[in-house]
Structures are given as C-alpha cells and as structure tokens.
Amino acid sequence: MANPDRDRKRVIDTEEPEPVPLDIAPEHVAFIILKARAAEAQVPPVEPEEESPAGTPPPEEETDMLDEQAPDDSEAELREAIDQLSDEAAVDLLALFLIGRGDFAREEWDDARAQAAEQIDGSLAGTLLGEAGLGDMLEEGLNALGYRPEALEPDA
Numbered sequence: 001m002a003n004p005d006r007d008r009k010r011v012i013d014t015e016e017p018e019p020v021p022l023d024i025a026p027e028h029v030a031f032i033i034l035k036a037r038a039a040e041a042q043v044p045p046v047e048p049e050e051e052s053p054a055g056t057p058p059p060e061e062e063t064d065m066l067d068e069q070a071p072d073d074s075e076a077e078l079r080e081a082i083d084q085l086s087d088e089a090a091v092d093l094l095a096l097f098l099i100g101r102g103d104f105a106r107e108e109w110d111d112a113r114a115q116a117a118e119q120i121d122g123s124l125a126g127t128l129l130g131e132a133g134l135g136d137m138l139e140e141g142l143n144a145l146g147y148r149p150e151a152l153e154p155d156a
Helices: 026-041 060-068 074-083 087-100 106-119 124-129 134-144
Strands: none
Touching (some): 026 074, 087 106, 087 124, 087 134
16 A cells, blocks of 8 residues: 555745845845945055156056056945945845854844844944955845845946
8 A cells, every 4th residue: 555645745945035125225235235346356556666766757567557547436435325324224234244244144134133233333334344345245145135136236
C-alpha cells in the first residue's frame, strides 16, 4: 500500500518575501548609493615626491593627469541628499546601512531602526560619509529587505 505522505512532492517556496515598507523612497536610496560610489571613486590628488625648482614647470605627464580630472560634485550632492531627509527617512537610511553591514538581519528591522534612532545625533551625512563602502552597505541593506537596487531608477 502506498504511503501518501511519502509520495507527496515537496513544494519549494521560491517566492521572495514582500519588501519591508520604508519611510525613505528606495529610489532615493539608489541615488545615494550612486553618489556614494562616485564620491568613493574619486582619487585624492597625488603630491609630487620632490619639489620642482622655482620656475620649473612640472613634467608634462603630471599636468596631463591634472587636466583629465574633471571636478566632481558627488560628495556635495551626496551630503545634500542625506541632509534633506526627514527624521524618519534618516532613521531608515541608517538602519539600512546597519543591516547592510551585517549588524542586523531582515527580521530585526524594528531593532535596527531603534538603534539608528539612538545613534543619530548631529549630521548623519558626516557620520555616513566617514564609512568605507557606504554604497555597498546600503545596497546590501536594500537587498536584505526585499528591494533590488539595480531595478530602481535613482531619483535626482
């Protein structure tokens, strides 16, 4: 006699969970991610190893490199995008960062928000701009909460 429990096929749930509701627009987070990556990609100016004698122009290769470096306002735009956030949106942004960094899991979203609310004192932009890999951490946070940053159109 056949055992119906043994003969049942297992159903694997491949459906992704619904995204966690946010007080910050995911498109705005995508914009912040892009600006954070652009700001991190900026190469700091290189100081010449030796001082050129007075009146001697720098080697041509150094001036060519300087000419190619266009001014980039990414850091200023990033700071402005973060500074304009409402209090609730700022808490969500920091909580996304904390989740992306691995401090919390998706199931701990409320705990991440509570810690973020406690941590925000002063300039959130100043705090986040000091973090290496900010863009990657925010992307990881969005992914963990069910959003796909690559599918979002960043707002401006």
